[in-house]
Amino acid sequence: MANTHLEHARSLALTDSKYYPSLMPGVLPLIGPTSNASLEVQRFGADFLAEMFASPMWSADAKQPIALLVLDTLKYYLEQVHDRGVIKGAVQAAASVYPLVYRHTISDPNDQQHWKTMTDIKSNILNRMDTAPPGVRICCVKFVQQVVLVQTPGVIDPRVTMSVFRCHTQSTHTIQRPDHSDVSLALVPRDHPLLTYVHLEAEGHGLLDRLLDIIHGDHRSDSMALDGGTYLTGYSDALLVTSVLNSLGVLIYRRPIAANKILNSVLNFNPLKLANSPMTPKNKVSMKAIERTTRALLVNILKRNTAERPNDPNNGRIQHFLERMHRMRQDIMEESSRKRPAPAEPTDGLDPAKRQRLGADVPAPAVSAVAPLPPGPVSYRQLYTIDPENAAANFDVKMFQDPALVQQILIPILQSIDEKKLLEATNVVRSRYLSLSQSMAKQQPSAAAVDEDEYEPDDYEPEDAEQVANRLDSTGDITHVAPAAFKLPEPPHLTIAEVQQHGELAVRRTFDLIEELEEKPKGTKGGFNRLAASDYGRDAWITIATRLATRASAGLDDPEDDIKDEYAVKNVKGNLAISDTIRDLLYDYIIRDWKKRIDVAMSWLNEEWYSEAIMAQSAKPSSKSSTNGVIPPKGNYRRYALRLIDGILPYVAPSDKGLIRLFSELPALDYEMLSRMKTMAQDPERVGLATQVLQYLHMFRPPVKDIVVSITAELWRENDRAKPKAGALLKVWRPEILQEAEGGEVKREETNGVA
Template sequence: MATTPQLSVPDQIRQLQDARKLVLSDVSYYPQVIQATLPIIGPSAQVEFRRWGAEFLSEAFATPAVPLGQKETLSLLVLETLKLLVEDPNQDVVVLRSVIQTAASVYPLALRWIINNAYDTTTWDRMTVIKTRILRIWETAPPTVRICCIKFAQRVVLAQTPSVNPEPRRGDPLDISLLMIPPNHTVLEVPSLEAEASGLLDRMLGVLQDNSSDALIVDATLNTLSILIRARPGTSNRILNAILNFNPLKLASGPMTPKIKVIVRSMEKTTRMLLTHLSRRDSRNPHVGRIHQYLERLMQARAEVFDGASRKRAHVEQDGLDAKRQRMAALPQEFQIPPMAAGPHSLADVFSLTSNEGLKTFDVSVVPAALAAKISVTTIARIDPKLLDRVLNGVRDRLTALYQVAQQADNPETASLDVEDDDDYEPDYYAAEDNEQILNKLDSSEPSSSNRELQKPAVLSNFALPTFKLPPPPALNPDQAAVVGQGTVTRVFGVMSTLDEPASKKTKAGINRLAASSYDKDSWLTIITRLATRAPAGLNDVSVKDEHNSASASRINMSNSIRESLYAYVLDDFRKRIDIAVSWLNEEWYNDRVQQIAASDSARDVPLHYDKWALRMLDGFLPYLHAQDRVLTRFLSEIPDLNAAILGRVKTLCRDPTLVSLALNSLLYLVMMRPPVRNLALDAVQDIWKEYDEARPMAGKYLTKWRPGFLEAQQQLENGGGTPTGPQTVAAV
């Protein structure tokens, strides 16, 4: 007797998808489809069928379109399958995640069933085994599974705590709580269930009490607490105390990397939104005052961490006083510098511009040098230039007057002669000296000029300063030089936060533009990218005989430090800074080509950087893309060179069904607008068609237009070969 050939796995999945579309259009088919597919999605089925089945069950019990009574009946059918799937220690993560989500939806239904049907202990035993297994793997599972475990624990706490509804049987049918359990129930014990719920709540809040830095777990926990506070007021005090003692900005006290910034922003925003929602929903809550104080402190701490450098000080109102700072231009224009009085003066007297004796006697040495320098630079930068010129001229006049007094005291006509003061002195008369004698006398009297300097009046004695020489700098070893160089790179990037954006994009002149033509952010970035690419060209491959020197040279590779800082700077806000990444990669590509041409004559290898950093940039921002992003298309269209490795990264986006259109549209843009890489892009579309079933309709449409005949050849290949690999799908489905 002839048997029909068994369908392949993709064909069976396609039939199962057709059954899913049927129940989405008419929910009355859910019982038939679930009963027909349970044998196919069991624990012994292939992973593709288990993934589809677990996701289908999760969707079926989560949809509000199915009546509650029908869900309760269906839950009795799937409990055994869920138990077998969750007990497998080597279960697929995707399957395990969907099974836990299904169990979270089924648990209140199973509790309601056992409340009304105490004889069915088998069903409750299965549900208890599933709950025990999920709570056991909670702490050791991957983060995505732990998030599902938190949701399951929330549903257990909701079901095993008293409700606010005084008559739950006549209230909301979805609100299942301990109040529905009769006092003399033979299976369920209210005290033990309530104690278990209290322990699970403490376990959930332990993440906040320990100030965990895992943003995924913290956000998942915070997102489940709002329903507990609203539906179970008995737990609100414990939950609010845990939230108000939680510090989402704990990581901000250390070094702030782009990853830590994202984590801190995520936890801070989730905490703030939760507390804002709670305060607005119940304005009479006794905790509203504490919530508002916490939110104010949180906002202030957030401002200090993220935008404290660019924020101005707040204006403080004072009673009867004008707290505004006066502008420097408001100084009186008739300000004059008084001349110096007669008598000896110190250097401080020359530069004193005030007549206030209190200010004159103030000891400025108590002010830290760094603070004094900052105040001086800020004051000079903001002072009126005309007033500054007037002050400089006044100080210059003082010095000129003192100099003239010193010159008069040192005049040879009034200076003392080198003879003894004697009232009976009378000069002798000598014969006239000839020229040679006069010259010899002048030569012999030159060394005494230094003595005359010592006899100057005391008016300038306080101005004599010793010769100052800077001490020699300490010797730097290679490790210290690397640290100092990295600090220099960090300060260079810090300058860009104070620069303005370029006034117009029309001023760019391409790759041959002058980097320092204007002092804006675009010019500064051009300098940085060329320092990373062109400046060290040919220096990194110099052969060094000493191994120690070679290791040191690799540690002090300043260009790589700049590249790492550029990479971190772009990823910090890659949607706004993608043009910086494109400019940088253009410089890298240009430098690689120039170095290859220069090295072709000497037959030496040169390090290439373009491919490495292009792939790193893609790996950095691909996980954060969403379906409406245009960053990927712009990046692929503007970078100078594309290869199979870069397009291979684009293909990986198709693992997420929501990003299939983004990946394929980006490749289609390359096919249409970049003919040199058209074949590479079409090869990537072919690979997507072969590897990802969800992308086949869209990829097939593109291939039909740009590579006619490919789909027919693949269809002939599939019809001509292939062996059955999966169980036979139920024909009735």
């Protein structure tokens, strides 16, 4: 049960690191030294602590108080537990905890207990550097890297310098303050009671030398294990060397005070010195790994120096070292490929090309004894059986019904067969087959046995062995049954209702795809001649949908039947059902977000108008000019344009300029469409928008000027709220309308006065 709770806590913390501070008080008693936990729980605890303090998702300020709570647990793991997994996790956690405890000790000089515990942990880890297994030593390298970073002076941030004026000397002194975001030796005061500056600095440089000594040691991978799990000090694994090289890059970048020392040590290091030892596969892999890690380290240093310090003298040294290492690698690694391979056989007497000239006696290859075929008819099994005494000859392959299982068995068998033996077996079967064909040919009646009166000579050539074998396949015991041809069953016939239902489902899936492709692809449109499937963007699918709705059913409807004006009524014909379904889905798609999808509405309505115009021209070729600007009274364009306008108007705000774009881009307008402005003007807040639409159309759509003036005059007469703005427009467009109205009012007043 405890393991289950711990796994749940770990999963929750890995999901969001903010749960680490709240989970730690409950997890620590279960994994601590007083819990008497099992080895599995201790492994979980070590890994959990390592993951927690290595997580970059929460700050060091939040980790610092928790780091003080886990010191006793880490000390217990390192001193009392001898499991390699627990020790590795504890060392990794200690590497992350050390800078936190170090900074806490700087800020609280009186807390001696926590620093003493951390010192004991550090001593225990440093003692394992030379005697622990390679996996633990790699973790120790990470810990030593953190200690070197902490116990060496960091970079001085020029932004935190300050000037101090000394009165007695009348001079100004500049004080460089360390960067507190970088935990280093520069943060330690000179008079700190627990942290001695000189001792910490000496220890840091000593540990750095200890790291550099590892890469100059013996890199052979055949490390020898002693009793008790210890390893010889003089041997270091290639993984340990690569881990040290990987840790040096951070030290060079964050500790410039030690950069030259580290760089000189790396440049004096020969990563290919294992070439002097026997080139076993392990040594070859180790040498390649060390060489690649060294090259990656130096290339990164060279890139940073070139960008920040192009005149650094070390750049030339690094470049020269990389070139020299490249030449050495070519000489060592590629030497075998450049040499001529040794001859496959002696050239003295066994080469067939020189046999006659040298006169060498070449022994004939040994031929294994093969059992002859039995007399009489022969089956396929007897023909291909080389050794009847072998147990494989009695194996029945019919027991395998699954072809996949046969493939799993045959492929490894074929890969393991000796090529020479396979060639010999093939020759044996070939000789058997030829002898069997010849014997069968001899059993045929000869020409001499045929009666001379019945003899009719034919011009044909005698059968060869292959023809005889083909005939034997059809007449002898060796039979071959051709498999029956596979034929798919006929699909069931769909009714008209099922066809219509599946068509609607396909159209709905298309619109689901269109909604997923909301972002417009880059590029320009090609008008009515654009390719509908030029890409896979939203516009391409919209073009396909609109053309399926407007052009697919062209010529299929009955011209004598009228299209109903009801919006939701669909044509009962199967040919037009899909088109009406697409139109309804287009309408729903636009209404859900008409501001962003007004371009879809324009594309659709333009396609509807264009399709009706083309059909009208084809129906009346002599009167092409009669279709310009004329809307069919009961066509799809007018019906769906009115439906779309009526659906958008209730949601139009007074500041929505998209309505102006809608009316301006419609291919054709009539009185009924523009009369919707009178309905919208009944809302006092949208009177201004209605008059703006009419004013825009009067300016930029000359064919509908008369309709616009009529609608404006009706607004002026019927709507008192719209009268001021409509009157201002009529005063410019048709002042006579206002004058006639004023004259009528004057006559009415005079009549009332006379009466």
